[in-house]
Amino acid sequence: MTLMETMVATDRPLLKVEGLTKGYGPRIGCAGVTFDLWPGEVLGIVGESGSGKSTLLSCLAGHLRPDLGSIHYDGRDVLAMGETERRCLGRTDWAYVHQNPRDGLRMGVSAGGNVGERLMAIGARHYGEIRGKAVAWMDRVEIAADRVDDRPSAFSGGMQQRLQIARNLVTSPRLVFMDEPTGGLDVSVQARLLDLMRGLVRDLGLSVVIVTHDLAVVRLLAHRLMVMKSGHVVEQGLTDQVLDDPQHSYTQLLVSSVLQV
Amino acid sequence: MTDQAYNFAYLDEQTKRMIRRAILKGIAVPGYQVPFASREMPMPYGWGTGGVQVTAACLVPEDRLKVIDQGADDTTNAVSIRKFFQRTAGVEVTEATAAATLIQTRHRIPETPLTRGQILVYQVPIPEPLRFLEPRETETRKMHELEEYGLMHVKLYEDIARHGQIATSYDYPVKVEGRYVMAPSPIPKFDNPKLSGNPAIQLFGAGREQRIYALPPYTSAVSLDFDDHPFQASKAPHHCDLCGAKNSYLDEVITDDHGGRMFVCSDTDYCAGRRAAGQKGRLWSPEPQEAAP
Amino acid sequence: MIHIDNLSKSFTLHNQGSTVIPVMAGAALEVAGGECVGLTGRSGAGKSTLMRMVYGNYLAAGGRLLVGGLDVARAQPREIIRLRRDTLGYVSQFLRVVPRVPTLDVVAEPLLALGTPVEQARQRAADLLARLNIPERLWSLSPTTFSGGEQQRVNIARGFAHAYPALLLDEPTASLDAANREVVLGLIEEAKARGAAILGIFHDEGARARVCDRLVDVTGFTPQVAA
Numbered sequence: 001m002t003l004m005e006t007m008v009a010t011d012r013p014l015l016k017v018e019g020l021t022k023g024y025g026p027r028i029g030c031a032g033v034t035f036d037l038w039p040g041e042v043l044g045i046v047g048e049s050g051s052g053k054s055t056l057l058s059c060l061a062g063h064l065r066p067d068l069g070s071i072h073y074d075g076r077d078v079l080a081m082g083e084t085e086r087r088c089l090g091r092t093d094w095a096y097v098h099q100n101p102r103d104g105l106r107m108g109v110s111a112g113g114n115v116g117e118r119l120m121a122i123g124a125r126h127y128g129e130i131r132g133k134a135v136a137w138m139d140r141v142e143i144a145a146d147r148v149d150d151r152p153s154a155f156s157g158g159m160q161q162r163l164q165i166a167r168n169l170v171t172s173p174r175l176v177f178m179d180e181p182t183g184g185l186d187v188s189v190q191a192r193l194l195d196l197m198r199g200l201v202r203d204l205g206l207s208v209v210i211v212t213h214d215l216a217v218v219r220l221l222a223h224r225l226m227v228m229k230s231g232h233v234v235e236q237g238l239t240d241q242v243l244d245d246p247q248h249s250y251t252q253l254l255v256s257s258v259l260q261v
Numbered sequence: 262m263t264d265q266a267y268n269f270a271y272l273d274e275q276t277k278r279m280i281r282r283a284i285l286k287g288i289a290v291p292g293y294q295v296p297f298a299s300r301e302m303p304m305p306y307g308w309g310t311g312g313v314q315v316t317a318a319c320l321v322p323e324d325r326l327k328v329i330d331q332g333a334d335d336t337t338n339a340v341s342i343r344k345f346f347q348r349t350a351g352v353e354v355t356e357a358t359a360a361a362t363l364i365q366t367r368h369r370i371p372e373t374p375l376t377r378g379q380i381l382v383y384q385v386p387i388p389e390p391l392r393f394l395e396p397r398e399t400e401t402r403k404m405h406e407l408e409e410y411g412l413m414h415v416k417l418y419e420d421i422a423r424h425g426q427i428a429t430s431y432d433y434p435v436k437v438e439g440r441y442v443m444a445p446s447p448i449p450k451f452d453n454p455k456l457s458g459n460p461a462i463q464l465f466g467a468g469r470e471q472r473i474y475a476l477p478p479y480t481s482a483v484s485l486d487f488d489d490h491p492f493q494a495s496k497a498p499h500h501c502d503l504c505g506a507k508n509s510y511l512d513e514v515i516t517d518d519h520g521g522r523m524f525v526c527s528d529t530d531y532c533a534g535r536r537a538a539g540q541k542g543r544l545w546s547p548e549p550q551e552a553a554p
Numbered sequence: 555m556i557h558i559d560n561l562s563k564s565f566t567l568h569n570q571g572s573t574v575i576p577v578m579a580g581a582a583l584e585v586a587g588g589e590c591v592g593l594t595g596r597s598g599a600g601k602s603t604l605m606r607m608v609y610g611n612y613l614a615a616g617g618r619l620l621v622g623g624l625d626v627a628r629a630q631p632r633e634i635i636r637l638r639r640d641t642l643g644y645v646s647q648f649l650r651v652v653p654r655v656p657t658l659d660v661v662a663e664p665l666l667a668l669g670t671p672v673e674q675a676r677q678r679a680a681d682l683l684a685r686l687n688i689p690e691r692l693w694s695l696s697p698t699t700f701s702g703g704e705q706q707r708v709n710i711a712r713g714f715a716h717a718y719p720a721l722l723l724d725e726p727t728a729s730l731d732a733a734n735r736e737v738v739l740g741l742i743e744e745a746k747a748r749g750a751a752i753l754g755i756f757h758d759e760g761a762r763a764r765v766c767d768r769l770v771d772v773t774g775f776t777p778q779v780a781a
Contacts, residue, residue, distance in 0.1 A: 038632050084407050091411075106394065106415070113418050120418065121411025127421055127487040149422050191653040198652060202667060220652050224631045238610055238631045245612040249568030256569070 012075065014039050014175060014207045015060070020069035022059050028231035029055035033069070035226060035236065039174070042201055042208040044222030044239060046215060046254070052231035053211045054179065060209060061096050061177045062086050073175065091121050095168035099180035101160035104167070105152045111138060111163055112148040118171045137166040141196060158189035162196065169200065178210040182217055194220055215258055219243055227251045270317040270350040276300055280318035280473070284464060287475035292437030292482075293405070294388050299471040309342060309367060310468030312384035316365045319380055319464070320346065325353045327361035332369040332510070332527035339367075356530050368431070370452040372509045372531040375461035377478065383446040385467035388474065390434040390444040410442050413485055421490055430495070435482040443474060443482070451496045451510045456482040499524040504535035505542040555720050555751030556585040556608065561617035561627070562777075563600075563607060577603055581617065581775035587719065590742065590752040592766035595773045601755045604772055605722050608753065609644050610634040621720055639667055643718035645726050649697060649705045657683065657700075658693040661711045668716060675715075682711040686737055703729050707738075714741050721745060723754035727761045739764060 013036035022029040030052035037043050045053045058064040060071060062078065071078040073093075078086065090096070098104035105114050115134035116124070124130050135145045141162035143155075152160050161181065168176065181197070182190040198221060201208060212218060218225055218239055225243070226236040227250065235248040246252045268274065276298075283297035302310040320326070326346055330339040334356040342365060343354050355361050358373040367384040375381060391401040394412050404412065413434050420428045433450035435457075437443050445456055446465060456463065456476060463476040476482060486492040497511045502523040509531055511524040523544055526532035536545065561581040567573045578600050585591045593601040606612040607626070608619060614627035622641045624633055638644075643664070651660050658679050665675035683693060686707040692700065697708040706729055713721065723742070727735045735758070742765045745752060756762040762769070 041632065041635070087407055087409065091409075109394065109415055109419060110422050112422055113415050116418055117411055117415050120414040121409060125414070125486075125488050127418065128489050130418065131422070188654070195652045195655050219650070223635050236631075237613075238634055240611050241613060241631075244606070245565075247566070247613065252568050 013037055014074055015209075016072040017060065018070045020056065020059055020066050020071065022055055022064060022066045028052070030059065030228070030231045033233055035233075037175075037207050037209065039207055040201070040205045041224060042210060042222045044218030044225045045209065045211045045228060046213060046218055046225060047228035048213060051228040053228050055231075056228070057177055057179055057209065057211045061094070062090060091118050092171050093174050095173040095176045097164055097168055097176065097178040097181050099183050101152065101157070101164045104164040105160060107151065107153050110149045110151055111143065111155070114152060114163060114167045115170050118167065122171060133170060137170050138163070141166045158185055158193065161185060161193060165196070165200070169204070172204065174207060176206055176208045178208060180212050181210065182212070182214065190217070197221060215243060215255065227254065267349045269322070270320045270346065272300065272314065272317045277318045280314055283473040284315065284318065284475060287464070287473050288462070288477045290441075291476055291480050292441030292443040292474060294472040294474045296471055297473050299468045302468065303345075304341070306469040307386065308338060309365070309384035311466030311470075311473070312365050312367070312382050313342060313345070313466075314468060315382045315464050315466035315473060316346065316363060317350075319363060319382070320350050320352055322350070322352060324362045325355050325360055327355050327358065327364045328366075329364065329369060329371070329528075330367045331512070332371070333529045335529065357534075358530050368447050368449075369510070369527060370448055370455045372526070372528040373534075375459055377460045379461040381461050381463045383448075383463065383465045385444070385446040385465045385472070386469070388444055388465065388467040388470050388472040390442050405441060408440070410436070413442055414487070417485060417487065417490075421487070427486065427490055427492070433492075434485050436485060437476065437482050438480055442485070445482070449496070449510055450484065450492070451494045453482070453484045453492070454494050497524055501526045501532060501542050502544040503542045504532045504540045504545065506532070506535055506540070555587050555622060556583075556753055557618070557620040558583045558608070559618040561607065561619055562615045563603060563612065564615050576777040578775050579777040581772070583770045585720075585751040585753050587749045587751050588746050589767050590746055590754060590765050592762050592769045593753065593755050594769050594771045599776060600772045602724060604775070605724055605753065605755065609642065609722055610638070641718060642720045642722070643713045643716065644722045644724075645710055645713035646724050647706070647728070649709045651697065653698050654696050656694045657688065657697045657708055660697055660708060661715055664712060664716045678715055679711065682714060683708075686711055687734055703731070703734075706730065707734060710738055710741070714745070717745075717748060718750060720751045721753070723752060725755055725757060727756065727758045735761065
């Protein structure tokens, strides 16, 4: 790639979503969702339960097929891809962090095997190197190297979540989907995880789409925010602008309903 | 009288036809698990119902059948299946590998190299090599479809992490012609190299799981491994105490209560053939004695 | 560097009968590089609102708001993100950080975001913290547990970590003792000397007189509500 092409490539959105719509029979899952996500950006999606944020994330990550609209990743039409190509993307360039680490980890496989799986899936065939990378990534998410052969079932909730993140990031993905990654964790563990995720986003230049109902989490983590209600995006913008100067009545209600500590 | 009571080789012709179609499909797509409508057989699951159905579908009156279990012709399972086909198909039987046209086996590949025209039928308990780590059938099918076999190496990784080496010693997974990963049934990994490039037709039948798969003659089957932990076809580091064979798979036999033991070929036909040709092992005498204390 | 022209702002309270509250109209001012402009006016006149609009924290209703050539009133979020990273610093009165992150890293973060090597960023952070008299034993602790004055100084250190070409300062000397006030004023003078454009709110009249080149009374930007 020439320098010019590189510059052009970095000056376009990593993910381009247009008119994304998914219904469940007569019910709206999400409707007409349009946004661009740029390299290195964290996009928060907030809304109450049933607002369509999880449906949207599932459509983006390829777990659900939208009825209408388009998704372009790095210029490639995601919905036109074959399943092989899409799943290949899902274990190389993309990552998905589940709310419950049990959904994103293999509980019967050691921590090292969990982290190494994505490497082996893309053809790594040297045990020593795979193990070395697994240990390095565990260190990065602050799990001691001597736990490499322990199963995740022996880990605390916070450690499991960090292991899930390590498992996802080991192949250096560019786009990470996160579904309530701090839900169900103690607040002290939450803070640690938020700090870790901020550092990873900054150091690796990750683009992230994070779904949460926790406005404090998005304020600290997301550059931009989308507010969803009844399947529609009612407002989007800079995170602090949307939270401090909300324009839509629903956002105003949401922001004013947060309990202060 | 009994041979009048059954159709040739027990199964009705429509069932054979269905099974033969599955076999042909299996041969056409080496290593791919073909679903088939497994029938109730007059023996329990786990006793080789899959292998028996494949054998029944392949047998013709001119065949000479050999049945082995763990390499031996004289174990209960082998004897009962052999008798079953003697009664229901009236085919000739033999214990000599070289003389057999069709061999049904559980847990071994004969030591005597197979030749063109022979058929080797394996009894398979669990046909899905990915089952160990992925319990969902829908997901394992998808993984085969998309060649997502990273999980197989996770299994081997776990082995090394836990035991310092690949501890899987039987049913060791192979990749067939660079495409499908296949469970070779619980044969010792010592036998894995014989799977590959074999001139015989190798058929695999799983009765309970209702799957048939196959290796056509001269098909490559590569045992999975790591660059720094290469596959090794291991066996007990001994010679056969009866025939002296250096390179055959051995069973360990405890001979007394004082720690006495002997190693003998698990392939009884091979061992007997060597002894008949005058080969001698450590403990062999024309009338084999118990090992001395 | 900062160029504001005919800027207006109103809040619409949808959940309180859609009341529309106009808070600013016809705001105009200019801050050149190396210049410090102080906003004055009684409490509630709109000083902080104007600062927040310049930072992109509040949406403008109309007018032009150029910072380093970018019209913040119309810019895309990602353009404002870039502006905040490279060009425009903000020392607010509140410290909003991830709990448990060490003070040193909180201060170094703006530099890390620009790709400065970690050691270099930490060194700069350490220098600033030392200068602002934050005891070294506190550097490894989270500032969320600090006193108001200490948090204020951490905030200032963070705001001055990178040599932003434009700076917004919201009461930077409030709740500081004389010695630290002196340090902060020194920092502001250094920033001016290197050519930064500074827009600030200073209730501290002495500080205002010392660092501000001009004052702008925002009372003039208050919309005239028909009585």
